[in-house]
Amino acid sequence: MKPEILGAAKIAGALLGAGILAMGTALQPAFAQDTITYGVVSDQSGPGVPNQLPYLRGIQTQFNKVNDAGGINGRKIVLLAEDDKFQVPLGIAAYKKLASNDDVIGISGLTLSGTQVAALPLVAKDKIPVVGPDGTTDASLEPFQEYMFMLVPSYPVQAQVILGAMKDRVGKDKPKVADISVNVESGLGWQKLISETAEAAGTEYVGGVLMDATATSADAIVLKIQQMEPDFIAAHTTGGQANLILKSMEKFGLNIPVMATYASGTPSAYAGLSPEIGAQWQFVHGITPPSVPTDGGKQMLADAEKYGFGKDAASSDFVVGYVAGQLVVQALTDAGENPTRETYHQALVALKDVDTNGLSPSVSFGESRMGINLARPYGYDYATQAFTAVGEWDAYRQYVK
Amino acid sequence: MIFFLQLLVSGLAVGSVYGLVALGFVLIFKATDVFNFAQGDLLAVGAYLMFVALAVFNLPVALAIIATVVAAGILGAMLQRVVFKPLQGQPLLTVVMATIALSLIIQGALVIIFGSQDLSFPRTLPSSIVAIGALRLSMLDLIIMGCSVVCVSAFALFFRYTSLGLQMRATAEHPEAAALSGINSDRVFTVAFSIGTVTAALGGIFLGSLQVVSPTLSQIGLLAFPAVVVGGLTSIPGSVIGGLLIGVLQQLSAGYFDGAVASVVVYSGLLLVLLLRPQGLLGRPSVQRH
Amino acid sequence: MAAIDAPATALLSVSNIEVAYGRSAPALRGVSLRLREGEVVSLLGANGAGKTTLIRSISGLLKLHSAKVLSGQVNLDGARIDGVAAHHIARKGLSQVPEGRMIFANLTVAEHLQIGALSAPVEKHEMSRRLVLDLFPALRPRIDDQAGWLSGGEQQMVAIGRALMASPRLMLLDEVSLGLAPIITRSIFEQLDRYRRETGCAMLVVEQNAKLALDFCDRAYVLDRGRILLEGSAADLKADPRVQDLYLGEAPGEGSAYTFRDAKRYRRRTRWLK
Known part of the structure; x- marks a missing residue:
């Protein structure tokens, strides 16, 4: 092969390899008929990775767990995780893709404050419940946001x-x-x-x-x-x-x-x-870090190990994702056989005094939409x-x- | 006054790390003409290798450093063989893109292997506090500065007095004439990459000891580039001086202004140096390439 | 004029090589050349005739200039060297004083000699160094100066000294006289001659100054547009009217001032030679 072509092929291969590696082990969408699709917008390859990647893994753990147990009312939940690379424009683009193209039932993530704030009007328009970003901007609380369900104390x-x-x-x-x-x-x-x-x-x-x-x-x-x-x-x-x-x-x-x-x-x-x-x-x-011995913590670590996320489960951000995942699963289950964004939303509002087994104070969304208002x-x-x-x-x- | 001196000393310690990384960069560039954008990532690799040596193989600190340095040297040689040798003779842009791709691959690989969490060395270099008059220094700062001086001197001596050093200087200056004189440029390039990777790894060991080991180390490593530019792209002592300057500027501006201003000051200084003296402080006015 | 056959045991033999740069038309076509142990052979020809290409084919620098040997072979001491890396060839006893000298401007004279000695066994280093400084005493006071600061003549001495340090069996000298005053050139060639007599080193001399070259060598080849036009002993070629006309010129004692007009005239007159 000519040296120039070989050189170019190597570079192409390197870039391709870089792209694949950068995506990490994010789940790939499986578009089966009888599934529920759920979206997460978070940083998988940029400077926010130390906090946001464990958060994503926490949600993934809960979803894997419920899928292994037969799914939510018989349906598998599919996680579509988009990488915003810690950049607001990419985050908004990712949100739009999930909300429109992929038609997800709900979204988590949107942790980067710029993205969170920019997404608020879109969320209100699309009427997509957003559960538990790993950070709460003031704008998400004031004025009242119908569809933002916050977990992290502001x-x-x-x-x-x-x-x-x-x-x-x-x-x-x-x-x-x-x-x-x-x-x-x-x-x-x-x-x-x-x-x-x-x-x-x-x-x-x-x-x-x-x-x-x-x-x-x-x-x-x-x-x-x-x-x-x-x-x-x-x-x-x-x-x-x-x-x-x-x-x-x-x-x-x-x-x-x-x-x-x-x-x-x-x-x-x-x-x-x-x-x-x-x-x-x-x-x-607002949550209990993993190393503090609690029953919920032990279960969480066991679940994480099972799915290969043991390393990430050492992070408090993992706990936030794990708790968020638990609430999402519960609300989707409560929403019945064929959940829609509307029924899912109502189920979230109705969540009251959910016990996370020591991982946090009991969680209630209710009118305030502030699930954990304590630290x-x-x-x-x-x-x-x-x-x-x-x-x-x-x-x-x-x-x- | 104490305030100023204290900041100066902190700046020199941190600047030594930048200087080491910059040294490796200039070395590679001088010998092989490769502009290695992955140099900062090699720093991160060094830190993670040290972590593995300490946490996985449970080596004592001194042994872990040696093991890390050796591993880094081998890695550098491998990089030359596998990535840069096949690209010899390609236009500059192609090679630059390859180093950028390498940088991305390294960053991605580190996250996959080690996770995204901050890690810390289970055992570190001595970091007791040393008081000199009213100045307070960390033993670690002194070790880093001392090591950098030793490294720079060692490399300077290597270049000036050893046969291999002479061969590297000749190859860097005129590759064709060097080949005619029987110098194996391939071997020279391999050595250059090895040494360049080793200095970056040392920077990583020091930086990981100063703070924590995380994927953001790659970004800190990027500060080696302003150091290189300030010092002069082809000057080895210049790169170290550039690193020290950048470190000191960072600390002083963080002390007298605000954290935000620090970057502005550093890069404004960089710009000023380039405007007044485009070849850098110690660089040569033009680099002759035959 | 019959070509002189060198015996089969030639030190250097170039056999019918065709060399091209990239995808261009070949720069050398069917070129053959032989050189025996201890012989001095000159390579003459106009600019662009292919002399430097031929030198590169021997010393292994074709690849660096994106050229290659398309057919034919180059052998040094019976072993094939076309396609072999330049530094390997240098270590087999072939040294080159390249066109333009190619010195290392930032290295000292002493360091040049050190580099030249890389291809030679350690025992010979001291002796070679003394010999070089003996041949070129002008270098002695400048031994620790950076080569970039030396005069043209001194730099040429450094380049030659560097080549001599390797104790070569064959030296390639490419346009040594270029840019130098005649008196210095003469002195350098005298020292080269002395070196040859003392060590038996063979030399292949590329020169535009045909008179100088023919006075110095045993045999010569004339290269024209990538082909060997003429070959023979120095005496025979000096007597050849074509060589006299075109290379030895009218101006006495001067090197050939070969102009473009001369080239055109030459081409017109030698059309019948093909």
């Missing part, structure tokens, strides 16, 4: 829990709070949120720092925080960033407690640190290498307005 709820719980823990009359936020849209929103609600929560806002997602050292950030002299820090960062922040705090001998959003809730935040330093960082979540903090136990819950769910209801 940032305002997390802020209320963090500010309230830390105020009580610090014990001062008006403790000073600073924020560290990842330098993306949600982080900017978080910074604004803390600065605006600190007063109402009985705390004093003394400033905030933004941290680049690709920063390899938090020294500059921590030094700036040191100058602000806060009593505690309300943070919204990734697990990797949390790790860097803790390392820098150790370097400079800073002993300021941090309570963060769920985004930093991964074991890697605590890696390579002493228990004393690790104890400084807690994160809140509680978790810490990391170095001895057992597992997360531990700090108190019961109910202890934190008082902070949520």
